[in-house]
Amino acid sequence: MSVNVVLTVAVGLLFGTGVYLLMERSLTRVLLGxxxxxxxxxxxxLHMGGPAGKxxxxxxxxAASEMNDPLPQALILTAIVITFGVTAFILAMIYRSxxxxxxxxxxDDVDDRRVASGAxxxxxxxxxxxxxxxxxxxEGLR
Amino acid sequence: MTPAxxxxxxxxxxxxxxxxxxxxxxxxxxxxxxxxxxxxTVLTVVxxxxxxxxxxxxxxxxxxxxxxxxRPPLGIVLVVDRLSALLLVTSATVxxxxxxxxxxxxxxxxEDSETPVSIFxxxxxxxxxxxxxxxxxxxxxxxxxxxxxxxxxxxxxLTLGGTEARLRAGVTYVIVSLVSSVLFLSxxxxxxxxxxxxxxxxxAERLDTLPAxxxxxxxxxxxxxxxxxxxxxxxxxWLPDSYxxxxxxxxxVFAGLLTKIGVYAIIRTETLLFPGExxxxxxxxxxxxxxxxxxxxxxxxxxxxxxxxxxxxxHIGYMMFGIALGSVAGLAAAIFYAVxxxxxxxxLFLASGLVERRGGSTSSRRLGGLAHLAPLLGVLxxxxxxxxAGIPPLSGFVGKLGLFRAGVAEGGWLVYTVVAAGAxxxxxxxxxxxxxxxxxFWRSPLEAENPExxxxxxxxxxxxxxxxxAATAAMVTxxxxxxxxxxxxxxxxxxxxxxxxxxxxxxxxxxQ
Numbered sequence: 001m002s003v004n005v006v007l008t009v010a011v012g013l014l015f016g017t018g019v020y021l022l023m024e025r026s027l028t029r030v031l032l033g034x035x036x037x038x039x040x041x042x043x044x045x046l047h048m049g050g051p052a053g054k055x056x057x058x059x060x061x062x063a064a065s066e067m068n069d070p071l072p073q074a075l076i077l078t079a080i081v082i083t084f085g086v087t088a089f090i091l092a093m094i095y096r097s098x099x100x101x102x103x104x105x106x107x108d109d110v111d112d113r114r115v116a117s118g119a120x121x122x123x124x125x126x127x128x129x130x131x132x133x134x135x136x137x138x139e140g141l142r
Numbered sequence: 143m144t145p146a147x148x149x150x151x152x153x154x155x156x157x158x159x160x161x162x163x164x165x166x167x168x169x170x171x172x173x174x175x176x177x178x179x180x181x182x183t184v185l186t187v188v189x190x191x192x193x194x195x196x197x198x199x200x201x202x203x204x205x206x207x208x209x210x211x212x213r214p215p216l217g218i219v220l221v222v223d224r225l226s227a228l229l230l231v232t233s234a235t236v237x238x239x240x241x242x243x244x245x246x247x248x249x250x251x252x253e254d255s256e257t258p259v260s261i262f263x264x265x266x267x268x269x270x271x272x273x274x275x276x277x278x279x280x281x282x283x284x285x286x287x288x289x290x291x292x293x294x295x296x297x298x299x300l301t302l303g304g305t306e307a308r309l310r311a312g313v314t315y316v317i318v319s320l321v322s323s324v325l326f327l328s329x330x331x332x333x334x335x336x337x338x339x340x341x342x343x344x345x346a347e348r349l350d351t352l353p354a355x356x357x358x359x360x361x362x363x364x365x366x367x368x369x370x371x372x373x374x375x376x377x378x379x380w381l382p383d384s385y386x387x388x389x390x391x392x393x394x395v396f397a398g399l400l401t402k403i404g405v406y407a408i409i410r411t412e413t414l415l416f417p418g419e420x421x422x423x424x425x426x427x428x429x430x431x432x433x434x435x436x437x438x439x440x441x442x443x444x445x446x447x448x449x450x451x452x453x454x455x456x457h458i459g460y461m462m463f464g465i466a467l468g469s470v471a472g473l474a475a476a477i478f479y480a481v482x483x484x485x486x487x488x489x490l491f492l493a494s495g496l497v498e499r500r501g502g503s504t505s506s507r508r509l510g511g512l513a514h515l516a517p518l519l520g521v522l523x524x525x526x527x528x529x530x531a532g533i534p535p536l537s538g539f540v541g542k543l544g545l546f547r548a549g550v551a552e553g554g555w556l557v558y559t560v561v562a563a564g565a566x567x568x569x570x571x572x573x574x575x576x577x578x579x580x581x582x583f584w585r586s587p588l589e590a591e592n593p594e595x596x597x598x599x600x601x602x603x604x605x606x607x608x609x610x611x612a613a614t615a616a617m618v619t620x621x622x623x624x625x626x627x628x629x630x631x632x633x634x635x636x637x638x639x640x641x642x643x644x645x646x647x648x649x650x651x652x653x654q
Contacts, residue, residue: 030317047331075283082294086294089297093312100306
């Protein structure tokens with residue numbers, strides 16, 4: 001199988017930047033990271049369909065070597081639709097989170113904080129963790 | 143009519159019926175009674191179909207159904223064998239029990255913000271369609287689609303009502319699930335690049351011919367994706383943070399089904415696609431750490447639902463142990479344990495939902511005296527809790543005994559270590575559930591740090607709707623029946639494993 005270097009590097013870049021964004025606490029950046037990684041995977045699958053330049057259409061009288069493999073493209077279409085739906089859902093979550101808390105930060109779990117800090121009740125743990133650094137697109141609006 | 147014809151008609155129904163039901167219930171927004179009728183009917187029919195499928199394939203062997211008009215290996219096939227049919231029957235039973243419980247809760251609460259009934263029913267049915275699709279499919283990409291169907295439905299169910307706590311839990315769950323899906327999808331891309339097919343039967347043939355290092359990369363890529371879904375240590379951190387905040391029926395069905403889909407996918411990967419020993423030791427270590435680390439988490443927690451979430455993760459380790467052994471006895475015990483665990487873990491979460499309704503909380507700081515106030519609830523918690531801990535003669539004991547015997551038959555210091563860890567985990571599970579029993583049920587509410595007012599009230603009315611209690615009691619009974627029918631069930635699991643080990647039969651069934 002021939003390898004297209006440009007596509008391979010593009011897949012790597014999309015994965016790298018996507019994973020970096022997924023590590024952020026701001027949900028909006030996490031969403032962007034997910035979109036990038038999702039596109040990276042789609043490119044990866046496209047890459048598996050063989051070299052570019054041929055149509056993935058089965059027709060009479062056309063040899064198999066003259067056409068591209070249509071299956072990866074069908075897989076990508078499915079994956080794109082799923083990514084689209086999930087992206088819309090996360091956007092709704094970000095909006096809801098903004099409506100409720102005026103922010104989109106992913107915060108630590110209350111009970112985890114309690115166990116970790118050895119505090120008696122979730123309220124105490126909350127107070128201890130109040131000073132969490134804020135890092136969000138919505139910071140100025142607070 | 144031959145068994146093959148019957149399976150050709152019945153095979154797609156567990157996927158198709160819930161999807162049609164979901165569409166139908168969606169058009170009935172606001173008519174709660176009609177929605178209830180449709181979804182309960184659909185799941186009852188799915189359960190009946192699943193039982194018939196299990197009987198058919200147990201008699202006639204595995205059958206494949208070609209759907210979509212393309213012959214395999216190009217088109218998508220559904221494959222019904224003993225393993226998928228058995229897990230389908232278990233899942234349909236659990237799904238029906240939880241649905242009745244949820245209906246009981248919804249009827250009492252009305253359409254308040256806790257359970258927006260008009261969304262619940264369609265989403266729940268889509269979840270079951272995804273579960274059935276994942277169990278039945280004979281195609282790697284269709285497995286991914288099944289995962290996505292059930293995951294997307296689960297995102298909606300987990301954040302039902304959109305409160306702040308549920309959004310917080312939902313964010314962790316959604317992002318982790320997305321990452322696992324992306325890993326799985328990249329795995330599919332790589333598998334396709336290496337073999338040129340996504341049909342499981344053809345993959346089984348072609349993967350054998352690949353160089354060992356390529357096989358290893360593909361194997362690890364798939365296991366990572368499935369490992370996150372199955373909540374195997376160290377990929378299990380997300381589960382205890384996200385499950386407990388959801389409504390009780392939702393947590394119950396997630397606990398029973400979602401992680402087991404991951405376990406099922408791992409069983410298929412290890413038996414059909416990559417048989418052999420290449421990652422056995424890695425899986426054994428993963429099983430060891432899943433068992434011990436998660437059960438230590440269960441001991442520290444003070445909230446009933448969180449304790450149960452940690453025992454859920456911990457007991458995934460038992461199934462991983464059976465899969466890692468790879469012997470017929472080990473795999474059969476893992477399948478038996480999966481059936482047991484789906485039922486029992488769901489029942490315990492249903493009981494914890496009842497505790498929350500009767501006692502006003504699931505926190506061990508606020509509960510007390512429930513055994514006196516609600517003796518029936520005490521039974522409904524105690525029996526599955528002892529079952530989970532593995533007290534004889536209940537099914538948890540049978541499953542653990544089978545695993546340990548398979549382990550001892552295998553031998554080797556690592557295996558013996560996991561067996562010892564398994565026995566220790568069983569004891570610590572007993573400690574964790576008995577601690578909750580002592581605190582929530584046994585002591586007087588006055589001894590609680592911060593007792594719920596409802597526990598001190600001598601005559602609260604209507605806090606435990608009869609439908610919810612009946613659904614929980616039915617699930618407890620199913621759990622006990624697993625022990626009563628342990629002999630036939632065990633031999634069924636052994637036959638299912640013999641199917642799995644004989645890959646050529648599977649390949650022949652699909653590719654004729």
